Amino acid sequence: MVKILIVEDYASLRQLLKKILHLQFPLTVIEEAADGNEVLKKVDTFLPDLIFMDIKLPGENGIHLTQEIKKDHPEIMIAILTSYDSPEYREAAFKCGANWFIAKGSWKEIEALVKSISSDLGNYTSN
Numbered sequence: 124m125v126k127i128l129i130v131e132d133y134a135s136l137r138q139l140l141k142k143i144l145h146l147q148f149p150l151t152v153i154e155e156a157a158d159g160n161e162v163l164k165k166v167d168t169f170l171p172d173l174i175f176m177d178i179k180l181p182g183e184n185g186i187h188l189t190q191e192i193k194k195d196h197p198e199i200m201i202a203i204l205t206s207y208d209s210p211e212y213r214e215a216a217f218k219c220g221a222n223w224f225i226a227k228g229s230w231k232e233i234e235a236l237v238k239s240i241s242s243d244l245g246n247y248t249s250n
Contacts, residue, residue: 125241128171130156130188131204132180136227140175140204147234148241159183166192171199173240175233176221178205178212186212186219193220202236 127144131137137155144151154169156162158181166174174192176185189201202223203216213224225232 125151125173125237125244126169126171127151127153127237128156128162128165128169128174129153130162130174130180130185131177132157140233143230143234144237148237151237151241157181159188162188163191166196166199170196172244173237174199174201175204176201178203178207178216186215186221189216189221190219200240202233204233 125148129137129140131140134157137157141153141155144153154165154171156165160182165171176189178185180188185203185205189203192199192201197220200222201220202225203212203221204225204227205212206227208224208226216224223236225236
């Protein structure tokens, strides 16, 4: 079972992504976080396989959080999921340890990523 943490300050977007992922991958376990403090607590207790990380969050930015998470948990895969698809953000994200950089709304790319990770973990189940 793949464990995913969705880090996004907009509740409606978190819920939409969670719904889409549960429809395509019903065996995934998904947790949510809305800000930097919540993310760091959930990473240590939930230990996700994959984090979808927004860049702009209350009190912290997702790129810095990615760097913090990767220091203690290099095995966790992190996909920056953002509306800010600029070369500067992309470069900073990869420099801080992000595995992917995906534009918000790229549902097919998100689904393909989760399918790939699920297959790698040997437990892909889809409708």
